[in-house]
Every structure is written in C-alpha cells, then in structure tokens.
Amino acid sequence: MRSDSPSDTATLIARSILLSARDPELAPLLSPGEEEVTRRMLGTRADGGWFAFAEQHPWARRSLMLAERFLLGGIFAHYLARKRWIEGEVRGAIANGIRQVVVLGAGYDSLAVRLHREFPQVVFYEIDHPATQRSKRESVAPATNLHFLAAELSSELPHEVASSCAEFSCGEPSVVIAEGLTMYFHGGRVKELLRSSAKLAGGEGRVIFSFMEAEENGSIAFRGGNPLIGWWLHLRREPFHWGCRRKDLPEFLRTAGLDLQTVANHRDLRAKVLAPRRAALVRLARGESLCLCHPLR
Template identity: 30%
Template sequence: MRDAHPSQTAIMAAASRAAHLVVDGEPYIFRDTLAATLLGGQAEELVGYHRVHGGHIVLSGTRAQVTARAAYTERRLGDRFEQYVVLGAGLDTFALRRAPGRPPTRVIEVDHPATQQWKRELMAAAGLTTPDGPVFAPVDFESGGLMSALREAGLDPGRPALVSWLGVAMYLTEEAVAATLAALGRLPRGSELVMEYALPPGLRDERGAEYASFALAAAADRGEPWLSFFAPDEVSSLLKQHGLEVVEHVRQAGCVDPELWRRQDGLRPADLCRLVRAVVTG
C-alpha cells in the first residue's frame, strides 16, 4: 500500500485466487472460497476481467502463481504448527477459512498498518469478522520492527511457528529482505519459513520470461516495482547467514501434485519465482 491507497498487488492476488474457481476447470490447484467474498463489490468486475481476458499470460500466470504457492504453504502448515505468521498478508483468507474442529492455530498477519485497516473494513463489510480471525501485527518491512510487532501480537517465543512470506520479497530492497531474515532467524528453533523469491533474467524459463516481460512493467506502472532478484544459491547463502537451513527450493511446477498440471485449460507453471523452505537452526 502506497499513499494510503489499497495495494494493487493484494487486490490482484485475491482476485486471481477467486477467479481460479470460476475461470479454470478442475482439478483445482487451490480453493480459496472466501477471496471473492472479501473483495466484496470489486469481485464481480475483477473476476469478470479474468473471464474475458483470462488466457493472457499475465492473468493465467498470476492465477498459477498465487494458487500453487498457497497450496504448497498451507499443505506444509497442516497440523504441524500452533503458530502461523503470514508476512505481507494482504487479503489472505486462511484464518477465515479454517475448518471447525481442526487443531487451533494462532494466525498472526503482518502487513503495513494502512493495508490492515483496509482489510479490517473489507472483513466487516463482508461479515467475516470472527473471534477466531487473524491477529494483526502492523509493520513496514522497509523500516524494521518485525520481532517486536510479533511479540506484541502474542507470538509465543517458546513454540515453533510456520512463517509464510509469499509475493513480498520481490517488492523489497535486498537490504530489507536481509533485515527480515535476520529477525526471522531469532524465532524458536524448529520454526520454518516458506519464502517466495524472484529469479534474475538468466534463470527464468521461456514462460517465466514472457510473463515477466508484461508483469514487471505493469507492477512498476502501478507504483509497486520489483526491486530484488536472487539466484537459489544466493538465497541459500543469505538464509544460512541468518540462522536458517534450507530444506528445499521448489519450482512452481513442483508446488503441487504433477497431476494437477495435466489440464485442459490454459493454466501452466512458469519458472519466474520459486519457493524456498528453510528451518531455524539457531
């Protein structure tokens, strides 16, 4: 969010998760059944745009990206962790979709204060405000203060947490990425991080390069340019430097069962961004 305007990145990601259930056929990669509800009056227009232009690589590529990364991360969460920290949560709906009766998980959403206020308003308008909803921890990633914000939000320093950091790092400077990882390295031993990062041009596949040729320019035009790009070995080195041990790097194609990519529609994986899963060892 810039200049108190809603984050276009958060809106587009939520719209893409909602559109996946309307535009793309089964098998679904990920089911976000509340994204459209949270978007409220904007949902019809945004999903309608996917209906009309959904075959364009930016729209189909974004649907593939946001659904694959969410599916991987929420599968990793499962019932393994009692604490789930969502960095740059935007319009994430996990805390609102949790099935009744599943083991309790404390969900802490970290984002810019203005983004969180906007989300609160959307939740209230949609009737999605519940006692079991997310705990909000306001943070500006470029300014720091992550750990103090998590403590104030009730993070238990004695229990491991899963941290998801999806669709955020590419919008930050390398210095801000490193500072955030330094903070996460102080989480309890056994905590895990799932982080999405963008590849530099020479490491992208053909579809990733085509997607980037449209998406990066569009992001810059809306005032949210991509600022950092990392090779996998650079990410591994940075994580190790801050007390996190890499378990795996995951291409978009590997985020879900390969059978889910055997599709009749135009949804295809691209190698532009990857996920890395790492464990706090300190």
C-alpha cells in the first residue's frame, strides 16, 4: 500500500459493493443502508472509472461481472458474505452485553459507521491508515460513540493505539475485528497483531478475523484465481504474505493468546449467510475463512 493514498484493495471492495447493489442476485447480501454509506465514504472515488460507468449501464455491468467470473468467480459474493457473517457475530456480542467494538484496518467498511447510530450505548473505534480514513472522517457526522484512530498497523500495536484514546475503556470487554487484513503481513507480525487484539478484547471479549487457508504446498491464494490477480496485488504493493492451514490454526492462536471458537469457510458462509437470503446458488469464492476467538484466561 502506498503511504499517501487509500488502499487500492479497500477501494476495489467498496466499488464492488456499489456494483453488487445493482445485481439482482447479489443485492440481497447487502445490509440496509450499506450502499448509501459506502458511496458517501468513497466520495469522488465512487464517481469515476469503469465501475461507476457499469453502475449506470446494464451492458457494461454484465461485462464487468463476466470479468469477475474470469478473474475470480464469486469474489464479490464472498466480500458480502464475509461482511454479513462478521456483522452477525458483532450483533450477537452486543446483545450479550459488549459495549466496545474495535475495527482494525477497516478500509471503506461501513460496519462501525452504520451500527454506531443503531446502538448509541456501544462505542465504536476504527484503527486504520490515515490516508484511508480521510474521506471517511469527512463523510460522517461527529458522534460521541464513533472514533477514528490513525495508525500504521505494520509498526504500531492496536492495544497501545486504543489505550492512548481518552474515550477508550481499557477494562471494558470489546469485540476486535480484523477483516481482510492478516494476509498482508508476515506470520510474525500477524501473531503480534493478534496478541495485541487479545489484550484489547479483554478476558470476556472476542476477536474476529479472516485469514487465507494455506494449502499443503504453501499456496495462500484464492482457489482457482487467475494469475493476473497476484500480479495486480504486487503492482499495488498489497501482495499476500500469510496464510494458515486449518490444522495448524489452534496452536498458532494459542501462542497469540487466543482460544479458537469457530471457523467459517465457504460452505459455512453459503449455509449461514447465502441460504437465508435466498442466494444459496450464487457462486462463492473459496480460500479465505473467518475465525472467532476468545482471549485465553
């Protein structure tokens, strides 16, 4: 990622959400208000380029969806299913009394921006690169329960960043979310970030993150993806560095101070997210899974 501009991957995901809102198969996977909030956060980035043109012209939209199938079929649906699974876990945690939610490397994700209005008793924090946060700050009205904390996660630790914020309650259990983040760091740094997240969550809190499921040969790419994807990520300085085999995950998490509770792969997302929204037959990319953990006590 370039230090002076928002993440290209974050921008791509946000634009895919706007495009998906125009697709009859994918639109049911969006949460209420997600399209509007995402468009507002993107600002002028939502108005230009092929994605914006495709939103307005059905033939261009069909062409872009065909390109998605050629490069990595089902990746747009995966982004949305990933977000709905995480949102469900966060809502469940709030229902059980959690009053702090911390999102690491949020990009243009709308979760905290949407939920802080719905749950005024919960305080939401985003810890992210300042270049990506800039347009989000400008698009959201100031609120006492939503805070943007600028940090470089390649060198700063989340629990130290949060503790420097006067509004953050260090003794309050929290949900910590790292969606689409761990694959961009090397294994040692991933462990440091998860260990820091465990401290941030506290004994009664939860840590939710996504990770690439490594294959036996060490590959950490989406299954069946076109090689052009790896080239694009390297060109944007956002290549994948870390993944973990499912069988190695419990021990890796223990060394990071976390106890594995749940892992959700593409089959789980299809059953728990797509099927209830009458989208069970929508193609879904494979290779990235989601994980729910509790800090070790």
